Every structure is written in C-alpha cells, then in structure tokens.
Amino acid sequence: MCGITGFIEWRGDLTQHSQLLVQMTETLANRGPDAAGTWISGPCAFGHRRLSVIDPENGAQPMITRHDDKVYAIVYNGELYNAPELTKELKQRGHHFRTQCDTEVLLHAYIEWGPDCTEKLNGIFAFAVWDGQREEVFFARDRLGVKPLFYSQVEDVLVFGSEPKALLQHPKVQPVVGPEGLAEVFIVGPARTPGQGVYKDLQELRPGHAMIYSRSGLRKYAYWTLESQKHTDNEEETAVKVRELLQDTLERQLVSDVPVCSLLSGGLDSSALTALAVDYYNRTGQGRVNTFSVDYVDNDKHFKSHSFQPGADGPWIKRMVDELQTNHHYIAFDTPELAAALDNALFARDLPGMTDVDSSLYLFCREIKKNATVAISGEAADEIFGGYPWFHREEMLSSGTFPWSVAPKMRAGLLSPEIRDWIRPLEYLGDRYSDAVAEVPKLDGETGKQAQMRIMSYLNITRFMPTLLDRKDRMSMGVGLEVRVPYCDHRLVQYVWNIPWEIKTVGGREKGILRKALEGVLPEDVLYRKKSPYPKTHNPAYLNVVRQQVLNILDDATSPILPLIDAARIRELAASEESSSNLPWFGQLMSGPQLFAYLAQVNLWLKTYNVSIK
Secondary structure (H helix, E strand, O other): OOOEOOOOOOOOOHHHHHHHHHHHHHHHOOOOOOEEEEEEEEEEEEEEEEEOOOOOOOOOOOOEEEOOOOEEEEEEEEEEHHHHHHHHHHHHHHOOOOOHHHHHHHHHHHHHHHHHHHOOOOOOEEEEEEEOOEEEEEEEOOOOOOOEEEEEEEEEEEEEEHHHHHHOOOOOOOOOHHHHHHHHHHHOOOOOOOOOOOOOOOOOOOOOEEEEEEOOOEEEEOOOOOOOOOOOOOOOHHHHHHHHHHHHHHHHHHOOOOOOOEEEOOHHHHHHHHHHHHHHHHHHHOOOOEEEEEEEEOOOHHOOOOOOOOOHHHHHHHHHHHHHHEEEEEEEEEHHHHHHHHHHHHHHOOOOOOOHHHHHHHHHHHHOOOOOOOOEEEOHHHHHHHHHHOOOOOHHHHOOOOOHHHHHHHOOOOOOOOHHHOOOHHHHHHHHHHHHHHHOOOOOOOHHHHHHHHHHHHHHHHHHHHHHHHHHHHHOOOOOOOEEEEOOOOHHHHHHHHHHHHOOOHHHHOOOOHHOOOEEEHHHHHOOOOOOOOOOOOOOHHHHEEEEEEEEHHHHHOOOOOOHEEEHHHHHHHHOHHHHHHHHOOOOOHHHHHHHHHHHHHHHHHHHHHOEOO
C-alpha cells in the first residue's frame, strides 16, 4: 500500500517544478514510510510513497518500462489479489518480468490491454499510468472504492493524489469551500456524496470509474457497476456459494511477504474472517494468527444498551480467542488519549469525520503497526448483507432520505440563518437522495418489498460503505498500516446484491444467509449473536472534554466556525440533559459527545487548512 500524487501540464517545462512534486509526495509519507520516488518526463510528473508488502526489494515506484520503444510509467496504491493468474497469462502473451511485485503486473496488464485492463483486475487500487504510445494518462479506482483517488482540473493542469493534502500543496488547488461543500460537511455526513471532494476545485474519482487525460481534455467513465439479475440459486446453493466466495477472497488476501493479522471484535463478521484465517494458517503450516481488539478504559462501567449497540464485545472476544487459540492483543485507550487523537484523525482524513470512532481507530492502528504491517478487517459486511437496524425498520425504510440522516432538520438547526439560506441544506440533501435512488439498477418485474430492499442496499453500498472504507483507509494508512477488506471482493458483492431479501434474512435474522454460510465455521452462540458495531466510548469524562472544547471555541471571537453556526443553539444543547446521552439522538449515528467533537473538528479544519468560504 502506498500514496500517489502528481500533475500533468501539457505546456511548460515541468522539470522546473521538481521541488513542488517532492513537497506533494512528502505529505503522503505516513501512507508509505518505507521509500519515496518521483519522476518527471515531458508533461507528466509522478510522485510515490511506498509501504512494502510484496517483494520489498524490487517494487520501487514510479515504475518505468519501455515497450515498442515507447515509455510507460505507473504510480499505484493497492493490492492485486489475482496477480499470479495475470502474470501467467501475460507471460503466455510474451511479457517478461523483472520483479515479483504486483506493480509490474499491473503495468504490463495496461500495456497489453490498455484501459480494458480494469476488467481483469481483482483487488483494491488507485493508479495512474503514463501511456507513451497514446500520450495520455490513464487513471482507475477499484470497484468498491477501497482506495482513494482525488483530482483537480484547474485551467490547463490536472493534479491528483491519494489524499487532498497532497493536491493542496499545488498552487493551482486552493482550499475554497462553497455552498455544496458546506452542505456535505454539515448535512449529508457522515456519508459524502460520491465524487464530492468538499473543496470547490477538488473531486474524487468514483468507485468503479476510470478517466483518461489527454491534450484534448478529460474523459471519465464507469467500467463497473452493480448489475441487477434474477437470482436462480436456492437457499442451500446460495449459502454454499457465499462461503466459497468468502473463503477464496480471504485466502487470496492472506498472501503477503510481511506479517498479517486479524482485527477481532467478537462479532459475526470479524470472527468469521479470523476463523477462516486460522483454518488456512493451520492447513499451510504458518503458525498462530495474531488478533487485535480495541476497547476503552472503564467502558464496562458506563455501557448502556441500545438498538445500535445491543451488547458489549469483551466477553465475545475472549470467547473467540479461546475457541481459535489466536495470539491475541487487547488494546484499551483512556479518555485523554482518545480526545487528543481527534486532531490526528482530522489531519489523516483532511476533513471532519466520525470523531471518536475515527480517533480510536487511528490509535488502534498505531498500536497494531508495532506488530504487523497488514491486517484483515470485517468492514462492509453489514452494507452488503443488510445488517444494520435501518434495513429492518419500516419507518426508516420509508423515511424518504438516507437512513443515517433521519434528523436533518435538527442538524440544519445548528447553522446560522445566513448559512442556512445560502446552502439550503434540506433541499441539497433531498436532491442527493433523489440522485442516489435514480441510479439504482432496477430488475424487471421487481416490486414492493424486493424493490424497496434493493434501494436500501444500493444506498448502503454506494453511499455509506465508501464512508467507512475511507475512514478505514485514512486512519490505517495514517500510521502506515495496510488493512484488507475481504467482504469488498466485487464478485461477492455482485452475487449478494441479487440475493432476494427472504433468502438474505433466512431464519428471520439480519444477515441470515451469511450466518447459514458460516455454519460449522463459528460456534453457534457467536454465529447468532446480535450485531454490535465498532465500539464507542461511554465514559462521561469524554463528553466533559469535548463539550468544554466547544464552549471554549464559542467563547473565542476568532474561531472560524462562528459565522457558520447558531452559537446560542449550541450553548443551549451543551447545557441540556440530552447532551450527556450516548444514545444516537442527533441523527442515527451521532450522540451528544460526537456532536461536540465534530464541531471542534470543523473549527480546527477551517483554521488549520486555512479554508475560505465563498
């Protein structure tokens, strides 16, 4: 895994800008702590930071090769899980390889098939290739958006990078945010609209998309989308297929030249991956699997059950560790660490995010990095298989908005009247929801409940899931840890997409078909426990810290957030009993402590990134 950046300018001498390219590349040092490289030739400047995972000795980037007397160059962030098959096919077509790394495989795949190479790839990736034959640059991002890729086209320059911070080093890319960007920050969140970079001149290449930049301009297109088809397998066949796909993708993702571990919460998704990894390690003689879990000091004393967090994870983690005999590492953070890391999480994401859920993940990944370079995570199973409570509540299914944004009026009420009038947040949210629903690939003859659940699945896979993947990428890569997400294998996602809802919920349970597929893999009590999300702190000390931060911001007349918000309303909330609740009262995913932490992050973002609002 790595960080990539660069710029293309058809006029001028880019060698004059070599120091600028180095500065852009260095902003991504955390993503690639092992090596750095830059390359400038003609109109193209590429920069790369490397985290060595496969063939550490020979995989330096930018990687350059000649073919038919033309130069090809690549910068690449990702992992190809079908590299061995591609290598074999390319060798049969006359290609020769100097290394064992998948970067060279990807570059030769592009040389052989051009832009159509994306159809051949199984993996997570964001990459740019300079094509000396066509004199253009080809960009692509993986199908589900596991790896990020931002770009900005300003005048005659195209700037790109793994994170906004790299692009913002370029003088043509300014940290200006307009009404749409503010609406994304204050009303659409936590799930950004696909393609939205928040900054005015910044966009994100959408998952499953590619683009070509040549002297004639920029062309973007989708090379992969979900396809709605009739599901013909019965319940038993479906369960077998799900298990086969999951096992195949996990075993592909366990391949590495550096240590691999598993994140273990004791829930269905991570326990299944860990159990399958232990089985694979046992079969291949690789010893014990290292597992890691995260919690908070004294969380057991303050925990209160609710629908999104029905039970604590601690006993279930021990249950799985005892069952699988993994080499487990229990990691716990206290309130001061968690609050202090909110700043680190903001800088890793370049935007306000999911507050303590981000900062704890940042700290968690930092601890894991001391023992491993690659981790396996259960991210995305709930979006794909329908695990969240909002899949199963009629009032949320028929709310007419995103299920994670069902309190938009409350959120809009935080804004100053002038900003509300300018960005029209409720109208903006309504338009984004309509856009999303209009994209859903319909299935002929599908009506009623089936059509309703297809819409909900699409919203989760294309809007909410990328947010969690972005969070996982930024927090992990912020400390140089690669996290792989087997549930995001596009073959599995496409297959599960078309499973009818009554089979997905077989046995009357959320994720019923996944549970059925894992029978015999997990103990029955773990297999059928209620879903529990990534843990949050329940310690009232955390509330006190972040609430005081917001009050200090409100008392400082120079705070850049003040013109944007209704300060009196926020003071009122801070003094209310509601604010002390850890229940998700301010929208489905935001509690009182998270609201205050979020506002503090927005203020720090505006100040540190010198954001202009216009």
